[in-house]
Amino acid sequence: MTTGLDLRMDGVTLGYGGEPVLTGLDLTVPAGEFLVVVGHSGGGKSTLLRALAGLLPATSGRILAGGAPVTGPSRDRALVFQDDALLPWRTARRNVELAPAIGGARRAERRRAADDWLARVGLGDAADRLPRELSGGMRQRVQLARTLAASPRAILMDEPFGALDAQTRGSMQRLLAEVLEDAPATVVFVTHDVDEALTLGDRVVVLGTAGITAEFAVTGRHDHDRLRSEILAELGAVPARLVAEGAA
Incomplete structure (x- = not known):
């Protein structure tokens, strides 16, 4: 934890x-x-x-x-801005996968982590959607999931x-x-x-x-x-x- x-x-x-x-x-x-x-x-x-x-x-x-x-x-230490800064060409899942990928996690592991965090922020059914297909609040939830997936202190x-x-x-x-x-x-x-x-x-x-x-x-x-x-x-x-x- x-x-x-x-x-x-x-x-x-x-x-x-x-x-x-x-x-x-x-x-x-x-x-x-x-x-x-x-x-x-x-x-x-x-x-x-x-x-x-x-x-x-x-x-x-x-x-x-x-x-x-x-x-x-x-x-x-993770820094989160008002602008969600999601990569527009990556799905919600692949945006969240960025953090564990940088940490060296294998593909299956980072996919599990991304799906888990998306579910926890209420976006389990939006994993394959691109940022432009999400509302502002949904994009912020993806950003929160991406931040927490990195396990910052x-x-x-x-x-x-x-x-x-x-x-x-x-x-x-x-x-x-x-x-x-x-x-x-x-x-x-x-x-x-x-x-x-x-x-x-x-x-x-x-x-x-x-x-x-x-x-x-x-x-x-x-x-x-x-x-x-x-x-x-x-x-x-x-x-x-x-x-x-x-x-x-």
Whole structure:
């Protein structure tokens, strides 16, 4: 069974072309935690994920995964984007087979793994269909199956459900929670949707250019209204005075 991977950033500065995007970033994600990152557009959320994935080196500070320095990409850390990035000429099954194939699995083994994961995400009858024959939600389910077929210990998700309609997004949120019960992994999930953050996360952090500005433990659904107000206030989406009045 997959086990989670602890992730850590100590005093990290990240940027492009000499221009910093994030500075002095400290972040610890215990193994198995579902951490959600929220923040304003352009605030560095995707940059954070790229650095954890090993695609962007730190200008200063250190990035660790499982206690070891992150020096590049690894099969232990999977990066998932909003765009499903499926290969259009490969069927759903053959897209999912890519991960075990890269790991050296034999043809029969990777076919069994692909069929198993497609069944677990509710697409067992769509294995032979091409991406263009699938809806947006179905393509995202194929992407999720492909990601999990690689048995990553950490999954880094950049607004994976952002382009879906509300009903499909809710379905994908439930599916993600269900499959992670059987394949536990550390998750760092970026979203603009505070309700999505509270539905999925064990902890929510607010990211600004100077690092983490606030964090919130999600303890239960009864706390969601209060946490939503506090997170929105931190983001500056509503005046703090109105939040306080609404919570009174």
